[in-house]
Amino acid sequence: MLSKSRQTYIRSLHQKKYRQQYGAFLVEGTKSVQEVLQSSFEIEALIATEAFYKENVSLTDHQRTPVEIVSVADLQRIGTLESNNGALAVVRTKENRPLVADTGEIVLILDDIRDPGNLGTILRIADWYGVHKILCSETTADVYNPKVISASKGSFTRVQWWYGDIISLLQNSAENTTQPVYGAFLDGADVHTLPFGPGGYLVMGNESNGIRPDLEPFVTQRVTIPRYGDAESLNVGIATAVLLDNWRRVNGR
Amino acid sequence: MLSKSRQTYIRSLHQKKYRQQYGAFLVEGTKSVQEVLQSSFEIEALIATEAFYKENVSLTDHQRTPVEIVSVADLQRIGTLESNNGALAVVRTKENRPLVADTGEIVLILDDIRDPGNLGTILRIADWYGVHKILCSETTADVYNPKVISASKGSFTRVQWWYGDIISLLQNSAENTTQPVYGAFLDGADVHTLPFGPGGYLVMGNESNGIRPDLEPFVTQRVTIPRYGDAESLNVGIATAVLLDNWRRVNGR
Structure with a gap:
């Protein structure tokens, strides 16, 4: 039985404000907890049923997890x-450390993705397609939100992220590198025939409004997923997957 | 102000049992209601705010919608x-009418897709990729569930579906046609290089268990989305989109 104050502390972590204040977040459910116990994350406490603990005792040893x-x-x-x-x-x-794109690496930029379910799905997709770095605008959903962690199905342990001013970042990249910046628009090049380069940035925009006008000038290659029917749009997670799938098809590893 | 009995009737349609009993379902929100008013669906009643009604009065005329x-x-x-x-x-x-695949047409088969959000997303994806017919196992989520309708973002008005015994259907197809049946497995052909034919069935399996063993013998072409990272799997909606995108890339129209 947990004390009242422990319960209050843990429940406070449902909210971003307290996650930031305490520097802690929640991982829930058998599979996700098993994954985080095997990751590089530091575990503050494991709250488990007896059955879970007995089956996973080996995972709790290495960190002397309380x-x-x-x-x-x-x-x-x-x-x-x-x-x-x-x-x-x-x-x-x-710690929110800046991430540097290596040569030939694909890096995702998320511009104002608001829905935690979408963000979690995007982490899982990035992990599937071997994308290890995600740069998020400050307005993007909090990756430590329990819904994001849960929707990522453990992929949050294998993908790195950074939150900050993505416009400055792209400005800096444009001045100092020749990294291509791909962005999804309605009038871009057909992704089925585009000769994607080996690496660069892929910018995904807000669920309703797409990529911000301020960001548009930094997109060096506008891309479009061809449509064969009548739906007005694709969900941002779906679009991310289809774009990465086409990129990897052209430039496998 | 709605009468108590009207309220009770409408709220009963949140549940599958009453949707089946009354032969009616709910469409909610400005955009979805606008789409259904312009579709071939028969509207039993429109419950609207004054603002919505004033702006959309032209859409309510043709059917003399109450x-x-x-x-x-x-x-x-x-x-x-x-x-x-x-x-x-x-x-x-x-009416739950059987759907016949035309020559060269892509038809989706859903084997036990349980999550309404996934089913709604799949309707939207089908609509984007010009897939107009979806055949569902009896165990697949009810397409008239308000969550499915909402997640489909209006695409439920442009896609047809049928619920029934998909094994008999595939058996019958195998005996009488040479339609290929594609199904996603871990050991299938790479969808990036597979020469997809012009039409056929694409079978998508349950969120946790994939395609049922009973159905496997009817799959004539096992396919796989190549993985470049470490995620264990892709969500079924994401996988449907990536598969259809590859199919359309090879066999546009």
Whole structure:
């Protein structure tokens, strides 16, 4: 049984304000907790059912993780998931360090992606397509939001991110490098025939408004997913996957 | 102001059981209601705010749609959306008629897709890629679920579906036609290099378990989306989009 103050602390981490204040976030559910225990993240506490703990004791050893055994009811009371009969981990957030694109590397830029489910899906897609770095505008959903972590299906442990001023970053890149910057627009080059280069940036814009006008001048290659029917648009996660799939098809590794 | 019995009737349509009993379903939100008013669906009633009605009166004319004007509060009380300041339509469901694949046509088969959000996204993807027919196993989520309708972003008005025994259907197709049946597996042909034919079936399986073993023998071409990173899998909606994108790239129209 968790003390009242522990419960209050953990529940406060449902909110961005407290995640930032305490430098901690929540990872929930059997699979996600198993993944984070095997990652480079620092675990502050593992709150687990006895069954989870017994089956995963080997994963908790290496960090001398503090473990608290609770009931399923307790677990659901402190977490955000409708059902969780495994575990919840309180994990330290990482420092917001700038990420540098290596030559020939594909780096994602997210300009104001608001929906946590979309952001989580994009982490999972990036992980599938071997994209390890994601640069986010300050207005993009918080990656430490429990919905993002959950939707990423463990991929948050394998992808790095940075939040900051992506316009300055692109400005700097334009002045100092020749990295191409791809961006999705309605009037771009057909991604089915475009000879994608080996690396560069792919900019994905807001769910309703697309890429901000301020950012447009930095896009060196406008791209378009051809449409064969009548839907007005594709979801931003779907579009990210289709664009990365075409890029990888042309430039495998 | 809606009568109590009207409210009860409309709210009963949140549930599949009553949608089937009454042969009606709900379409909610300004854009979706605008789309359904312009479609071939029969509108039983339009419940709208005064603002929505004034702006869209031209759309309600052709069917002599019965209109009831309500407040935003009323609208949200009877619907499923967190916010809706436009309208809600009560719409007649369509007869569950078998769909025949035309020569050279791409038809989707959904085997036990359980999540309404995924099903709605798949309708939208099908609509983008010009796929007009979807055949669903009886265990697939109900297309008339308000979450499916909402996630489809209006595409439910442009795609046809049928629910039934997809194994018998494939058996029958195997005996009488030479339609190829594509299915996603981990050990299939690379979709980046596969010479997709002009038409056929694409089978998408359950979110956790993939395509049922009973169905496997009918798949004539196993396909795989190549992976370049470490994510264990892609969401079924994402996979559907990537597969259709590759198919259309090879066999546009």
